[in-house]
Amino acid sequence: MQKTYLQTAFVGWIVLASASLGWGQDVKALITEAAKLSDTAQTQEELTKVIELCTTSAHLELAPPQVEYFNNLEAWARNKRGELYSVASLESEDPAEIRKFEAAALTDYTLAVQKNPKHWQAVHNRGLSYAVLGETEKALSDFDTAYQLNPKFDTALYNKAEMLYEGGKFSAALQAYQQVLKANPKDVGAMTGQAHCFYRLENYESAMIAYGQAIKLAPDNAMVLANRADAYSDLGYWKEAILDYKQALTLEKDLPRAQQGLAWILATCPDDKFRNPELALRFAKAAVAQTDFVDFRFYDTLAAAEAAMGQFDTAKQRVGEAIKAAPRTEKPFLQHRLALYEKRQPYREPKR
Template identity: 40%
Template structure:
């Protein structure tokens, strides 16, 4: 996922300042309020200071222009809430609510950046409630939903953000990522299309659309997207692995091997690169690309770097054992694979187990490349 909106002042609307100035000039503020304790001057004097709501909101706005910490946004929010407790003209009340919504959203971004996900979600939720037209808050709450695992709620929020601001490409990208995770690859392609239309140099969107085409079986389009992504970001090792995986399915084994080698040169710590290279060396139907010792070494390195019991990595290790004639080891590892694999995918792994039990290695055929269907790396946008 691309994360919450960047903390940049470009998102702050000039209309906010104009509205405040207009309200003040027209004398629309009524009564006085007590400045919140957290916002009083640090002079040792704790006496309450009476100010008009308009003055307090003006100070809140001025502070918001310079705010860079959560504490400063706390102050802006406290000032807005204190002003809102006083009788306000309709225009000033509307402005106070919008500034408060904006401030909650900004504080949510900072909480998210600091890893305070629950506080961030609460802030984004408050921002949406205060101003349902704030598309940034809808987007940010959608990202929070996604990171919390509630994909449908995330899609709903991102859809609302897109309705309010159809020119923000990251919202299309993030919705596409969620659709991809839900297996709705064709719909994901549509959103990736829009993200790329809005930003043709978005290498991550091209890479992700390539994944969706890969899963749809449209390998030529997948490779075309990977090609373009590599043109834009030539040092992204993961994209070379993705293209290499597609080349395996196309039977272009030499190109696949070259891509895996390039990925390993660029990132010697990328577990997927070792896994894909091991898979090719262990299972390729063309003996020129198989290598018993090399496959085992690469498969073990992949598992070591991954630091987890992922069935894909274990499946590759089992295939490498079988390719080297170590069928007892292959059977043992493949049993582990079957314990970990999702139940609806278990049949093909059981078929490989039967091969190893019969003393036969697994060879790629029929367009199958199970071990490394592109596993996409998390995005942070």
């Protein structure tokens, strides 16, 4: 998802004196102070002061326009403070801290929306917090609402598509990506997402066309090339996959995704002419070296390359680490490869 939180500026209206509206000296002073604070407020402490001023206004006798002013100002300040919590969440690697920051952000976004239900930025930001906290349905609902409030804000649609895709709802995700592309035909992320959906729906011809269109939109984007290479590899188009991986590495020589994908083909391809165990081992090691955690796919690839080189003892250890880190659905495939290495046999992809 696009998790860039919206840095917004409050644009309000201020009428400092109007007898017809009944603005007293206390109200005028409060509005003057609130306007001054909101003009420069950036830190959590400064935004909290703005919120406290707005809370104070609830104890005064206000005309409807004044109530609206303070509600809008508080919504702005709470959304902006929520963004600070969300940024802190993005920068943290501690799961407990992430949940704490997102919970604080969620509270501010929710109160912002209560004060101003048309504050589409706060609605969208709340959706992002719900997504981080695993509240999928609430996140999707907020993305829909944000887009309804501001039909030009297609980032909300894109994030909806991403969540649907991650949840395995490929047909619904495809529709959302296509809505984004209708508004912005040059959106590379949406074009790539559309390609992924076509692929998962087994519409391979449309998938490859969409991957090609994404590459035309971003010819210097190594990850887009790696995406198409993955699809070629899955379909058994080894030559085309190798060319795309190599082109991706020409653009970004240390891209782990491309290193791993290329290493897998060079180690396991059923066609002898494409296998190169030594080069596979080099790329597989490079990919693993760039990750600070056990990515089961990278370790599985390194094990396959080691087995292709006849290093079965280390291959067994490596695939054992992959099994520990892999999701339950992937473990049977890894255990099958472990059984091969125990018999001192390398793994080969089936012929397509």
